[in-house]
Amino acid sequence: MNKTITILVASLLTVIVGCASYEPLVSMRGADVAAADKAPATLAYVGKRPGTQPVVARTFSTQPPVIPHAVDNFDEVSLTENQCMDCHGPANYVKKNSPKLGDSHFVAATKAFDASRHVCTSCHVAQVDAPALVENRFIGNIK
Ligand code: HEC
Ligand code: HEC
Numbered sequence: 001m002n003k004t005i006t007i008l009v010a011s012l013l014t015v016i017v018g019c020a021s022y023e024p025l026v027s028m029r030g031a032d033v034a035a036a037d038k039a040p041a042t043l044a045y046v047g048k049r050p051g052t053q054p055v056v057a058r059t060f061s062t063q064p065p066v067i068p069h070a071v072d073n074f075d076e077v078s079l080t081e082n083q084c085m086d087c088h089g090p091a092n093y094v095k096k097n098s099p100k101l102g103d104s105h106f107v108a109a110t111k112a113f114d115a116s117r118h119v120c121t122s123c124h125v126a127q128v129d130a131p132a133l134v135e136n137r138f139i140g141n142i143k
Contacts, residue, residue, distance in 0.1 A: 043128040045070035050087060051097060056127070059140030064123035071126045077119055084120045089113070 027033060047053050047069040056066050074083040082089075087096040090113070105117045117123075 043130055045072070046127045046129050055099065058142055059138075061141060063140075067121075067124050067126040069126070071121070077121075082118060082120075085113075088120075 031038065047067070050069040053068050056068050058065055076083045086092055087098040088101050090101065092098070093100045101113075101117075105114055106112065107114050
């Protein structure tokens with residue numbers, strides 16, 4: 001009987017001490033797992049209207065160059081529309097005074113635009129001035 005009481009008291013003490021030192025877990029994203037995702041803050045693009053800034057230097061070979069200009073009004077990329085092509089496409093780049101698409105954007109045999117490149121922003125990204133989320137020690141291979 002005595003032994004049972006000792007075990008009971010010891011267990012009770014463990015629970016009480018355990019509760020006193022309990023610190024709630026804080027998730028890295030700062031919200032409860034079940035909470036709805038917070039929309040990220042909307043930041044303005046560093047670049048302005050196309051034609052008003054230099055291109056951004058590339059840091060490694062085969063890098064898709066980043067987009068130096070703002071893209072606020074060029075988000076219409078659908079089956080029949082592509083606002084990026086209005087300036088960068090082979091039919092328009094000269095009169096729009098814009099850099100021409102890379103050679104890799106055309107099918108070698110037919111010289112036609114490679115439709116797998118239709119969604120430009122899956123490779124090219126416009127820039128905002130945001131703090132890095134993690135330390136970045138990347139060193140490019142272009143001097
Ligand atoms: C109104 C014309 C226009 C439109 C529309 C446009 N661009 Fe541009 N783009 C330019 C010009 C001009 C430059 C040269 C840099 C500058 O002046 O901003 C450029 C630069 C770039 C570059 C850098 C090229 C390099 O060699 O570094 C990329 C990548 C690019 N644009 C991608 C895009 C994408 C993707 C879209 C669609 C979301 C787009 N552009 C829409 C005119 C345009
Ligand atoms: C699958 C990834 C990918 C997609 C999608 C893509 N690009 Fe590119 N782009 C690249 C890479 C990589 C380069 C670097 C040069 C090269 O490989 O041609 C480049 C280069 C460019 C250049 C600079 C050309 C040069 O080297 O001087 C322009 C302008 C450009 N792309 C515009 C666009 C536009 C506009 C679209 C959509 C119609 C687009 N790209 C879709 C990967 C992509």
